[in-house]
Amino acid sequence: MNDRSSRRTFKQRQKEACLAVLVEAAETVIYREGYHQAHMQQIAREAGCAAGTLYLYFKSKEELYQAMVTRHTEAITDQLRVAMATKRDPVEQLKAKTVSLLDYFNRHRAYFRVSFTEAPGGRADIKSNLRDRALKAYLEFKKHELATIKRAQKQGLLRTDLPAEELVEFVHGTTASTLARWSAQTSPPRPAAQLRYLWGFLQAGLGIRNEKESGTRNGKGNGHR
């Protein structure tokens, strides 16, 4: 039994490694060509295998695309959760999340651009493009963020004239649209400017009061004058 289970584990790992290679190849090609212009032959060539091999691991092109989305969604939510865990103050958690997301964004612009513009089904919002595990991961993270926002509202750190649910939507919508814009530009703002920009608007939209303690605040009084 020990023998069997360790062998299975090895095979599992092997399979996972294969999946990762194929998904990365797909991402590379789709980033370069766009979803519809990315052909299975090209993806296979990029991955160093035959076209038929792709179908041993994925039922269809669409499923290969979903695997790519799932992989990123899980990676993102994992990373953001970790980032939020480094802070106690809910507003700082939200900011840390934003920092971390921008970090991910800058390392994976390929993905953002494609997911915002070339989704095979053709949906514009985040949620509609997610399936199964990706959707689950996304919704769980959103719940987590909602709780954080509610906590912040209770502590009087955020505007309360809108329900927390709507604020979460605002954060995601604004963030998504901003990243979509940047992902499509040939030269988006540099990371430092990105944070100032995005967090500035989130701050404003969420009605975040003066962060007296913040070291990244860019002026006394508040952001807008």
Place this chain on the structure above:
Amino acid sequence: MNDRSSRRTFKQRQKEACLAVLVEAAETVIYREGYHQAHMQQIAREAGCAAGTLYLYFKSKEELYQAMVTRHTEAITDQLRVAMATKRDPVEQLKAKTVSLLDYFNRHRAYFRVSFTEAPGGRADIKSNLRDRALKAYLEFKKHELATIKRAQKQGLLRTDLPAEELVEFVHGTTASTLARWSAQTSPPRPAAQLRYLWGFLQAGLGIRNEKESGTRNGKGNGHR
């Protein structure tokens, strides 16, 4: 001569009517199926004509799509310009523009959804999807809006810590992303809620000072606590 010119006008109108019918048919089908799944045959059937007829009016599928984009872009900018002209105060102009845009949006959700997600070239931002007349109309309107924002800044009605150019980008980005989100939802907010929502965030992001009547102002004694 009178005779000739009136006859030409009739023909022109007839042709324009045809174009409108075909573009509307294209919009209907593309909305239902997405750009890549919308076939010329289906569009023709929807329009009540043969597939070949489409090619009497448009050189290619892409051009048919661009005609649809141009038509809407010009209609939108015309309508927004009119709406802005009804007010004198720059902030009120911006608000009137938002109201008018939401009005257009609710009457043409098809277009927004498609243009945000299915553009044949696959670009995420507004500008990259526009060609020729559409691009010209869009840029001219943006210039107009930029002037309005600069005027508002001079009058101390908006934040001045960011250049007007960036504020315009913010307004367009936030608006686009919000509309993109709503256009993809099966049941987006009702018009009344839409305005409160979108204008609320624009107001916050632009750092608009107390409007006399506003209950959502973020200054002291303000909406969020």
Place this chain on the structure above:
Amino acid sequence: MNDRSSRRTFKQRQKEACLAVLVEAAETVIYREGYHQAHMQQIAREAGCAAGTLYLYFKSKEELYQAMVTRHTEAITDQLRVAMATKRDPVEQLKAKTVSLLDYFNRHRAYFRVSFTEAPGGRADIKSNLRDRALKAYLEFKKHELATIKRAQKQGLLRTDLPAEELVEFVHGTTASTLARWSAQTSPPRPAAQLRYLWGFLQAGLGIRNEKESGTRNGKGNGHR
């Protein structure tokens, strides 16, 4: 009756004029574009009428093409017959025919090129491309030429080791191939050289003896040295 018949004659002439215009337009376009790339719309535009009008005069594109072939075939055979009638000696008749044909060729290269390379049915030899009146005109002329050759043979002016029928075929084949070649060249030989060249080979192939009497002979003794 006088009244009626004169009116009919006028109408007939009108119709013939129309046919001529349309055939000429077809020739122009087909020469420029080739048969398959010449579209009925273009031909109509060239003729200054609508596409539908072509079908009032010709049942199909193929028939329009045949009309063009017929027109030229009749014009050529008429002209050649006249040219031959100016001489009494059979060899001189054959030479006069060649001169006249080259004259026609140089005034209508369009037609030769097309008829040799773009015939809709795709036949290489002269006869296969002719229908009805054109075929009749061609065969009649050939019969006339055959008689001339036979006469020349009887007078001992031509080789007699091959039957006259084969010599006619040789003359037509060599002439056709030569004109086909020249019609396809951007710069074929000048008329003077053409005659020397083509007649030179016909002379040789037909086994024409020294033309002591010929006034067009270009050297004493004979053509080749």
Place this chain on the structure above:
Amino acid sequence: MNDRSSRRTFKQRQKEACLAVLVEAAETVIYREGYHQAHMQQIAREAGCAAGTLYLYFKSKEELYQAMVTRHTEAITDQLRVAMATKRDPVEQLKAKTVSLLDYFNRHRAYFRVSFTEAPGGRADIKSNLRDRALKAYLEFKKHELATIKRAQKQGLLRTDLPAEELVEFVHGTTASTLARWSAQTSPPRPAAQLRYLWGFLQAGLGIRNEKESGTRNGKGNGHR
């Protein structure tokens, strides 16, 4: 290594066999229907494969056609060169070439008919229809033939009143036109008659002096000096 190279050879051969099958199928259908009426579907059916398969081997219909032309051009020039190499006397070489060409012609009438009448580009002369390898093979062979003719002229076996270049053109033009004519006839002359006929005229045109056995000379001495 032995293993590898033999396997590659096998694959190469397999591919070449496929190409040959497809080209032959194309030839069959094009011969039957003509180039423009020969559809890729029919060619595929003739070859016993799917339409898409053709595109694994040829980029387009035009390229498939060119492959057919190249294949024949190379086969012809190879065969003719071999035939010429069997003789030492230049005139006999030219005659052997003609014999060999007629042999090829009778085994591949399909090709001649099509190439003379249905070339996609629509040119009448040989050269204009050749691309790349085919053109190269043709030009090289022509150079070879030119040398042969020059040699014959030096030995006083051919007329010298025309430059060798023009004589080559005459040979090719006359041969091409003759084969074009025969290829289009339902019952062309039998091989024996073909040679007598074609060589007879070439002989005359080239001013070939009495061959000892020749019965086709038409006069004592001869026509040209």
Place this chain on the structure above:
DNA sequence: AATGAATGAGAGTTCATTCAT
């Protein structure tokens, strides 16, 4: 008679998917 917008069958070509090896 003349028009020319409309037709629609059918062309060449593509590419996700399959399956014999």
Place this chain on the structure above:
DNA sequence: GATGAATGAACTCTCATTCAT
């Protein structure tokens, strides 16, 4: 398990022909 040649349905676009005006 891996292959990649083969598939064939489905695409966009063309153009000779028709027919209501």
